[in-house]
Amino acid sequence: MTAATTAWATVVLVTLVAAVALVALVRQRDRVLHDLARTDPLTGLGNRRALHELAEPLLARGGRPGLLLLDLDGFKDVNDTLGHAAGDDVLVQVAGVLRATAGDAAVVTRLGGDEFAVLVAEPGSDAELEVAAKRVLAGLSIGGFHAGVVPLDVQGSIGIAVAGPDGHTLGELLQRADVAMYAAKRSRAGVLRYDAASDPHSAGGLELLGQLRTAMEQDQLVLHYQPKVSGDGARLLGFEALVRWQHPTRGLLQPADFLPVVERTHLIHALTRWVLLSALRQAAAWRTAGLHTTMAVNVSAVSLDPGLLGIVEEALALTRWDPADLVLEITETAIVQDPAGARATVAKLRERGVRIAVDDFGAGSTSLVHLRGLAVHELKIDRQFVAELVTHPQDDAIVSALIALAHRLGLVVVAEGVETVAAADRLCALGCDELQGFFFARPLPAAQAVAWARAEGLTTPSVEVLTAGR
Ligand code: C2E
Ligand code: CA
Ligand code: CA
Numbered sequence: 001m002t003a004a005t006t007a008w009a010t011v012v013l014v015t016l017v018a019a020v021a022l023v024a025l026v027r028q029r030d031r032v033l034h035d036l037a038r039t040d041p042l043t044g045l046g047n048r049r050a051l052h053e054l055a056e057p058l059l060a061r062g063g064r065p066g067l068l069l070l071d072l073d074g075f076k077d078v079n080d081t082l083g084h085a086a087g088d089d090v091l092v093q094v095a096g097v098l099r100a101t102a103g104d105a106a107v108v109t110r111l112g113g114d115e116f117a118v119l120v121a122e123p124g125s126d127a128e129l130e131v132a133a134k135r136v137l138a139g140l141s142i143g144g145f146h147a148g149v150v151p152l153d154v155q156g157s158i159g160i161a162v163a164g165p166d167g168h169t170l171g172e173l174l175q176r177a178d179v180a181m182y183a184a185k186r187s188r189a190g191v192l193r194y195d196a197a198s199d200p201h202s203a204g205g206l207e208l209l210g211q212l213r214t215a216m217e218q219d220q221l222v223l224h225y226q227p228k229v230s231g232d233g234a235r236l237l238g239f240e241a242l243v244r245w246q247h248p249t250r251g252l253l254q255p256a257d258f259l260p261v262v263e264r265t266h267l268i269h270a271l272t273r274w275v276l277l278s279a280l281r282q283a284a285a286w287r288t289a290g291l292h293t294t295m296a297v298n299v300s301a302v303s304l305d306p307g308l309l310g311i312v313e314e315a316l317a318l319t320r321w322d323p324a325d326l327v328l329e330i331t332e333t334a335i336v337q338d339p340a341g342a343r344a345t346v347a348k349l350r351e352r353g354v355r356i357a358v359d360d361f362g363a364g365s366t367s368l369v370h371l372r373g374l375a376v377h378e379l380k381i382d383r384q385f386v387a388e389l390v391t392h393p394q395d396d397a398i399v400s401a402l403i404a405l406a407h408r409l410g411l412v413v414v415a416e417g418v419e420t421v422a423a424a425d426r427l428c429a430l431g432c433d434e435l436q437g438f439f440f441a442r443p444l445p446a447a448q449a450v451a452w453a454r455a456e457g458l459t460t461p462s463v464e465v466l467t468a469g470r
Contacts, residue, residue: 042088043095046109051117054107055170058121059163066129066162067170068106068118069177070098070136073155073185074336075114077370078147086147090154093145101139103132117174126162126193133158133191157185160193175201183260188363198257200264208261211247216274220246223278224443227453228296228414228436231428236458238294238327240436241279242443243271263300272303273311280319280326282446291450296327296357301334304345312354323353327378331359335370343374350375357414362402371409378434379406383417386437390422400430407431 038050046054058065072094079087091114098108098116107119118136123129137156145152159181167173176194179201184192197204215221225239245253262268276297283295299308316323328349335342335358346356357378358371362385381402385395399415406413415427418437427435441452 040110043092043110045095045098045116046107048109048111051107051109051111051119052170054121055119055173059169063122064163065173066120066123066126066160067173067177068102068120068129068133068136069111069159069161069174069181070116070118070156071181071185072114073157075154077336078152082147082150086150089147090145090152094140094154094156097139098136101132101135103135106132111174117177123162126160129160129162130191130193133160137190157181157189158191159184160191162193166194182264186260186263187256198261200261205261208258209265209267212245212258212262212267212271215245215247216270220248221271221274221278222246222445223275223282224445225282225449226436226443227441227449227458228294228434229440229458231432231435233424233428233435233440234458236293236453236456237434238296238325239283239449240296240298240327240329240443241275241282242298243275259300263302268300268302269307269311272299272308273315276311276315277318280315280321283325284319284321286450291453294325294327294355295321296329298329298359299334301331301337304330304334304338304342306345306348308345309348309352312349312352324355327355327357329357329359329380332361332363332370335374339370342370347375362398376411378412378414380414380416380436381432383437386415386417386423386427387419390420390426396426399427399432403430403432 038046038053040047055065055067072090075087075090078090091110094114094116095108095110098118102108102118103120105120105122107121109117109119111117118132120129120132137158140154140156143151143153145154159177159179161167161173161177161180163173166176176199179199180192180194183195183198184190196202197208199205200209222244223241224244225241227236228238228240229236243255243259245258247253250257262271279295279297283293286293312323312326312328315321316326330342330346349356355378356376357380358374358376359380360382361379363382379402381399385399385402387395389395389399403413412433413431414434414436415423415432416436418424418427418435418439420439423437424435424439441449444452
């Protein structure tokens with residue numbers, strides 16, 4: 001071999017080695033880019049694209065994966081009140097809980113914001129998915145979350161969709177898990193499996209919505225009235241109207257059976273209008289007959305917009321009802337979802353002289369922040385604290401603090417879900433202004449509500465006349 005040939009061979013070898021190294025580098029770079037494109041930089045979990053690439057082949061092969069969709073409750077408040085860095089901190093901790101609790105066979109991804117998806121490739125049964133979902137929520141509630149040094153309570157809601165019965169593409173599964181998640185959040189069930197009947201986009205949901213239009217025209221909707229009594233139980237102060245649907249084939253439907261569907265469409269405004277008008281007509285009729293009470297009507301979060309003012313105005317005018325005797329109950333969640341919008345609407349209603357109650361108080365997360373500067377009159381303590389008031393010293397402490405706080409803020413306090421004499425006595429001792437619950441009466445049809453008031457001796461003489469002969 002000549003020197004020239006040796007040199008040439010060396011050059012070829014070096015070039016080859018360099019080329020191989022370059023290819024390896026390019027491959028590595030591609031792998032990194034590939035991973036980066038499929039990884040959520042904040043939590044290190046897979047992202048939406050990763051979920052697609054995992055799920056689509058499974059679905060194409062006819063697999064039956066299950067999808068859990070988790071959305072944190074009240075996470076917006078963490079961002080709003082503690083800042084985005086704190087929010088990020090919490091998301092990283094939540095990702096850790098998900099990794100630890102979702103199970104070995106599950107792949108956890110973050111879809112964006114505070115939304116996480118867990119894909120279980122081959123669930124043994126639907127029950128297995130529910131168990132996994134509950135394990136995740138239990139992991140969250142064990143807590144130990146913090147943003148910087150601030151300890152935080154993080155809760156979430158999970159919707160479950162299963163390939164096959166609930167959808168055939170990842171898009172369908174995500175959409176249906178989202179519907180179930182929303183229903184779980186609204187009903188505070190924690191975990192819910194997708195149910196076509198309560199999905200406004202499904203055939204069952206669409207059918208229900210179509211029927212609701214006629215239901216309102218044909219008086220299939222009915223209001224039941226639950227009394228509110230004074231703290232000592234001696235006086236009837238008012239009624240709360242609660243809607244039911246006497247469905248022609250499905251029997252008497254409770255709000256939970258149809259409100260979640262209605263609230264996702266503009267029909268909710270028609271429902272709010274129907275309830276408000278019907279309740280005030282009833283109250284006005286009672287008043288004419290001598291029964292003087294206030295009337296409370298629930299307003300869904302989605303109805304709490306400027307359009308509500310017109311609806312209220314119309315109902316007041318048609319029934320000549322005194323706005324001071326109308327209470328609109330809005331949930332704490334409604335305020336949390338849109339603090340500025342809620343505040344503006346509440347302020348206008350207040351100017352008009354209508355009373356405002358914050359319903360389910362204590363059920364949300366950062367209530368006090370939003371309550372500040374919101375011109376409300378009443379606070380209804382969520383029934384979860386009232387239910388075991390007597391047996392759980394912690395609930396007793398919370399309720400007595402809430403009553404004291406509300407009074408300091410000049411608000412009337414109502415306890416809902418009073419089921420026992422012991423709870424009623426304790427609430428009276430704590431200075432609670434108004435009580436409501438099965439212990440006094442369940443929500444009753446109008447005639448029975450008056451009969452109840454009469455039997456309890458909580459009425460004026462003219463009510464005796466009203467109910468005479470029944
Ligand atoms: P809410 O406003 O918190 O109403 C109280 C619910 O608790 C009612 O359920 C009532 O029947 C129940 N309840 C009352 N006392 C007790 C008790 O002592 N123990 C227990 N365990 N439960 C008690 P309901 O009628 O099924 O209504 C559920 C929810 O549906 C209401 O919660 C309210 O948020 C919504 N809702 C009801 N009617 C309407 C309406 O006309 N419009 C709107 N937007 N929402 C409504
Ligand atoms: Ca209420
Ligand atoms: Ca309530």
